[in-house]
Amino acid sequence: MTINKNNYEAYLLDYIEGNLDPLLTAELMAFLAENPAYDQLLDPTETNNAVTGSQVFAAKNQLKKDLSDLPAVTPANFEEFCIAACEGTLSSNDSQRLSNYIDNDPVKLKTLALYRKVRLSPDLSVIYNHKGILRKPAGKTRPLGHFYAYVAVAASIVLLTALWIIKPRQEKLSPLVTEKPTLSVEADPGLKSPVTVKTAVPAEKDVPLALSVPVNDSEPVVDETHTLPRIPGIQRILTPLPGRIVSLANDNPPLSVILPDKPEPLALLSVSAADGSDPVQTMNLFAQLADKIDFWKTAETAVQGFNHLTEAQVSINRTIDDEGKTTALLLETERYSFSGKKWK
Amino acid sequence: MTVAEYNKSVDDYSDGIFRFILKNFRDEEKAKDVVQDTYEKLWTKVDDVAAEKAKAYLFTTAYHTMIDMIRKDKRMTLLEEDRHDTHAEAGAYIGLSELLDEAVAKLPDDQRSVIMLRDYEGYSYEEIAGITGLSASQVKVYIFRGRMFLKNYIGSIEAVL
Incomplete structure (x- = not known):
């Protein structure tokens, strides 16, 4: 060894x-x-x-014993036999062994009798009186599974969010434009055919001029060295002058554009018109469309439809300011509540 | 399960679930809440739960809902103990049924639940294990301990009386 x-x-x-x-x-x-x-x-x-804790002994059931494996009924296991007898799990052989052990001993008999007494029995007079609210009518819409319910809730939230995002655009026109552009062209007393632009909309960046609408029936020439803010209604700008005046290429006399006092470059929209569409016209069409659609009614209808399909109790509410504009939204379900104020 | 089978489960099992929960809680309103919550959960899974499994599903759901509520409301257990101590100390004669009620109320939650599922609903050890999440061996142990406690409780009171 x-x-x-x-x-x-x-x-x-x-x-x-x-x-x-x-x-x-x-x-x-x-x-x-x-x-x-x-x-x-x-x-x-x-x-x-x-030995790792994840290991198990697969044959543990083979190690388990039953009352019938006990060699005899003893004072130590007597009560276990009594309980098994009351549970109805005692074999006939073990019942006989228990009976032999008790042998009409009054103390043992009383113990067994006590165990028989502790079997509980329900009080059948106690009933649930509200079955009516649990029952479902045969034609009732069957509930969708959780997955579909979640998808429907998510879709509703997306819909509301989309409406929430779209809605301000009819008032703001663009995230980059802070006020509704008002463009007008009028005569400048010092010039024969002047153009005055009354707008002050800062652009994200300057947009090369590429319009084709003639201004005052003139045909200006573009100074290609300059990249200027795009101004709808003005075809081409020849020379941006220091200060406030930009002359259009018009031979006699030149047209002028009077820039606003603010130093920011002019622009009505931050989108490009490279596709040939007129952004102002598009914007106006959208604004007209948006005016015709009641987005809030649409959202309410969508939520009602969702509630009908899923038997949910989703609701939406909004807070309106003095001008009738929505300032806050509230989305409530049976268990959750989402709220948010309008982002200014 | 069909809507008709669902409604039949309301008729067949809501009383039993209500009694089972009420015996544990001793609070009728909470027992009603558990029954209602249990059936709402069954309704959301009405397409997934077979009619023959409805009873097991209902009792399993009710049992776990009840356990969750008990854990959230330990204070209630303390009040229960106070109330029953007072009753026992009063020494007034009460019948076996009331005596058993007292004893059952004093059982630990696990032991009380398995004994009630066994006696009220006649579930097997394996079925109780499935409902409670315990092993069949644990169920047997809890039933053994619970029965012994109940027997000793009523035995001691009977000796006094």
């Missing part, structure tokens, strides 16, 4: 750490069996460290 009382500690440590091979493990166990004093050093909690 390689393991002795002089070197066993090293083997013991290897064993505890799970590093001892099976042959030496067997030898160590044999050594500990021969020397019980050293066996006490083996902490069972530490030896278990080598």
Whole structure:
């Protein structure tokens, strides 16, 4: 034997750490069996460290025992037999063993009788009186599964959000435009055919001029070296002058555009008209369309439809300011509430 | 399950669930809430739950709803204990049914639930395990301990009387 009382500690440590091979493990166990004093050093909690907690013993059911496996009814297991008898799980053989053990002993009989008394029985006079609210009419819409309900809620939220985003556009026209542009052309007393632009809409960046609408029936020439803000209604700008006047290329006399006092470049829209469409016209069409659609009614109708389909109780509400503009939204379900103020 | 089967489950099981929950809670309004909540959950899964599984589903759902509510309201348990202590100390004669009610109220939640499912509904150990999430062996242990407690409780009171 390689393991002795002089070197066993090293083997013991290897064993505890799970590093001892099976042959030496067997030898160590044999050594500990021969020397019980050293066996006490083996902490069972530490030896278990080598075994991971996820391992299970698959044959545990084979280890389980029944009352019939007990050799006899004894004072220690008597009550367990009584309970099994009352539970109706005692075999006929075990019932006979229990009966023999009791042997008309009044104390044992009373114990068994007490166990028979602790069987509960429901009070049938207690009934649920509100079955009516639980019942569903046969033609009732069947509920959608959770998945569809969630999808429907998400779709409603997306719809409301989309409406919320779209709605301000008819008033703001563009996230980059802070006020509704008003463009007018009028005569400048100092010039024969002047153009005065009354607008002050800052643009994100200058847009090259590419319009084709003649201004005052003139045909100006563009100074291609300049990139200027796009101004609908003005065909081409020849020279941006310092200060406030930009002359259009018109031979005699030149037309002028009077820029606003603000130093920002002029623009009515931040979108490009490279596709040939007139952004102002598009904008106006949208504004006209938006004016005809009641987005709030649309949203309410969508929510009502959702409630009808899913039997949900979703509701939307809004807060309106003195001008009739929506300032806050509230979306409520049976369990949740979402609210938000209009982003200014 | 069909709507007709769902409605039949209302007729067949709502009383039993109500009694089961009421016995645990001793609060009629909460027991009603649990019954209603349980059937609402069944209704949302009416396409998924087979009619023959409805009873197990209902009791499982009701049991877990009740456990959640008990955990949220530990104060109620303390009040229950106070009330029953007072009753027992009064020493007035009460029948076996009332005595058992007292004893059942004093059982730990797990033991009370498994014994009630066993006695009220006649569930097997395996079925109770499925409802409560315990193992069948645990159910047997809880029933054994619960029965022993009940027997000792009424035995001790009967000895006094």
